[in-house]
Amino acid sequence: MKDQDFSEQCQSSHNVFAGKMLKVYRDEVILPNGHRSTREYIIHPGAVVAIPWLADGRLVLERQYRYSVRQEFLELPAGKLTPGEDPLAAMQRELLEETGYVANRWHRLCRLHPCIGYANEEMTLYLAQDLTLTKQNLDEDELLEVVEMSLDEAMRAIQSGLITDAKTMVGLFWAEKWARGEWVLEG
Amino acid sequence: MKDQDFSEQCQSSHNVFAGKMLKVYRDEVILPNGHRSTREYIIHPGAVVAIPWLADGRLVLERQYRYSVRQEFLELPAGKLTPGEDPLAAMQRELLEETGYVANRWHRLCRLHPCIGYANEEMTLYLAQDLTLTKQNLDEDELLEVVEMSLDEAMRAIQSGLITDAKTMVGLFWAEKWARGEWVLEG
Numbered sequence: 001m002k003d004q005d006f007s008e009q010c011q012s013s014h015n016v017f018a019g020k021m022l023k024v025y026r027d028e029v030i031l032p033n034g035h036r037s038t039r040e041y042i043i044h045p046g047a048v049v050a051i052p053w054l055a056d057g058r059l060v061l062e063r064q065y066r067y068s069v070r071q072e073f074l075e076l077p078a079g080k081l082t083p084g085e086d087p088l089a090a091m092q093r094e095l096l097e098e099t100g101y102v103a104n105r106w107h108r109l110c111r112l113h114p115c116i117g118y119a120n121e122e123m124t125l126y127l128a129q130d131l132t133l134t135k136q137n138l139d140e141d142e143l144l145e146v147v148e149m150s151l152d153e154a155m156r157a158i159q160s161g162l163i164t165d166a167k168t169m170v171g172l173f174w175a176e177k178w179a180r181g182e183w184v185l186e187g
Numbered sequence: 188m189k190d191q192d193f194s195e196q197c198q199s200s201h202n203v204f205a206g207k208m209l210k211v212y213r214d215e216v217i218l219p220n221g222h223r224s225t226r227e228y229i230i231h232p233g234a235v236v237a238i239p240w241l242a243d244g245r246l247v248l249e250r251q252y253r254y255s256v257r258q259e260f261l262e263l264p265a266g267k268l269t270p271g272e273d274p275l276a277a278m279q280r281e282l283l284e285e286t287g288y289v290a291n292r293w294h295r296l297c298r299l300h301p302c303i304g305y306a307n308e309e310m311t312l313y314l315a316q317d318l319t320l321t322k323q324n325l326d327e328d329e330l331l332e333v334v335e336m337s338l339d340e341a342m343r344a345i346q347s348g349l350i351t352d353a354k355t356m357v358g359l360f361w362a363e364k365w366a367r368g369e370w371v372l373e374g
Contacts, residue, residue: 041255068228
């Protein structure tokens with residue numbers, strides 16, 4: 001038995017908002033049942049997130065204010081791709097700028113889609129090891145604090161509700177799978 | 188030592204796009220260093236997601252097409268709040284409509300923020316147990332397939348890259364913590 005095809009066919013696509021950061025599209029689509037509908041969504045260049053794992057077992061996180069939610073978050077280092085940029089190169093650049101760390105060993109762990117209801121954003125998650133501290137190089141208006149903590153502390157911060165950023169939760173859960181030897185890295 | 192305050196002060200706020208689904212705002216803000224900047228973001232009413240746990244140990248997921256990413260996803264049941272709606276009531280409504288299941292036991296597990304870079308969306312994650320199958324009640328244009336699988340199968344689907352939806356990954360990782368007795372439910 002073949003699975004039913006739920007795909008929706010684009011009839012027309014319009015860029016209805018073009019801001020400095022956000023590009024919003026509204027498409028007319030045809031549903032599998034022949035009905036017409038409208039879909040609004042954000043076009044995103046993609047993003048990267050890393051679990052920087054220090055030799056002493058601690059992880060490198062960041063405390064950062066997120067205006068959209070009007071609160072601070074404890075997050076793994078992450079960043080947006082510039083269109084066409086190689087994800088690993090982007091993650092290496094972001095890690096250096098935001099934390100000052102350079103990693104000599106990188107593993108790609110998985111892809112994740114943070115917001116499938118209204119954005120095409122795809123993130124790639126990396127494990128970064130063999131870290132050397134050089135010099136943080138923040139943009140003048142990029143304000144954040146580097147926070148180093150053990151995996152156990154970070155997992156407790158998820159359990160207690162202190163960490164609620166989805167990409168960070170996924171990254172830490174993945175890191176625990178790896179640390180326990182339950183999920184093995186390829187390559 | 189007091190932590191440095193990174194909060195950004197709103198100077199003015201404008202609704203720059205008001206679609207059927209998406210509301211986009213552009214705010215002028217003052218950064219902690221006194222500089223001015225602009226923030227664009229989506230105002231979202233909030234959402235809910237559930238891990239429906241059957242008596243035989245299988246979980247209830249859904250196969251659904253997501254136009255924004257132009258692909259199908261295997262997801263936990265979820266939905267958007269209508270403004271002012273109680274999250275648990277919303278989750279009970281969505282679970283019944285989408286899967287036909289009614290749960291007699293509910294536990295609130297955690298909050299998560301899927302998209303802190305450009306949306307204020309907050310999700311609440313629930314564990315739903317003691318399930319009874321009644322009748323699915325999909326909107327005419329809501330097309331999805333209910334998929335039941337064990338936690339082990341679902342975890343392998345994360346590991347292999349089949350499941351990439353962030354809210355579903357967080358829900359399944361949380362479910363495994365609970366199933367192993369590592370994280371205990373309150374109340």
